[in-house]
Amino acid sequence: MLAENIFPPIPSEIIMPLAGFVAARGQLILIGVVLAGTIGSLVGALFWYGLGRWIGLKRLKTFSRRHGRWLTLSPAEIDRASAWFARHGWAAILVGRLVPGVRTLISVPAGVAGMPLGPFLVTTALGSLLWTGLLATAGDVLAERYREVAGWIEPAGNAVLFLALGVYGYRVLTFGKTTRAVP
Numbered sequence: 001m002l003a004e005n006i007f008p009p010i011p012s013e014i015i016m017p018l019a020g021f022v023a024a025r026g027q028l029i030l031i032g033v034v035l036a037g038t039i040g041s042l043v044g045a046l047f048w049y050g051l052g053r054w055i056g057l058k059r060l061k062t063f064s065r066r067h068g069r070w071l072t073l074s075p076a077e078i079d080r081a082s083a084w085f086a087r088h089g090w091a092a093i094l095v096g097r098l099v100p101g102v103r104t105l106i107s108v109p110a111g112v113a114g115m116p117l118g119p120f121l122v123t124t125a126l127g128s129l130l131w132t133g134l135l136a137t138a139g140d141v142l143a144e145r146y147r148e149v150a151g152w153i154e155p156a157g158n159a160v161l162f163l164a165l166g167v168y169g170y171r172v173l174t175f176g177k178t179t180r181a182v183p
Contacts, residue, residue: 001037005044020139037132052111097127
């Protein structure tokens, strides 16, 4: 789970149910699987949070002025996103930890926004505990049907990732273009 959080293409949707399946066979203890997954997720999230803190709002806006197309954010959009994150940061992290593709990257805006480490750790740990617990328990409960469940979860996670990549591609292609009202 640490690797999945540092390098998102590694799918937790496969790792945790497989660990739950192994627990169902008696080779691991389910609570240990969930705790190990949660700790790995938390440590990985700290890497991205630290990167966000290091970058900071000022550096991010400077980068956006020069390379906004690739970031797909203008300095004004960064200000709006920062204000939104200040209002909804803890909820964004909690929900974001449950969404494939978002799970890793939600830690960056927390760091950039300067969210205090304590609330970040609590919300990240809670969201990670829910996610790893859900997946590991699914692997444990559905041990007999592990291959079926994995065959369903992985495509769903991939669909979310491809959707996010599509939105990013669209944003890159249309960055800075404004639409004019037709008279």
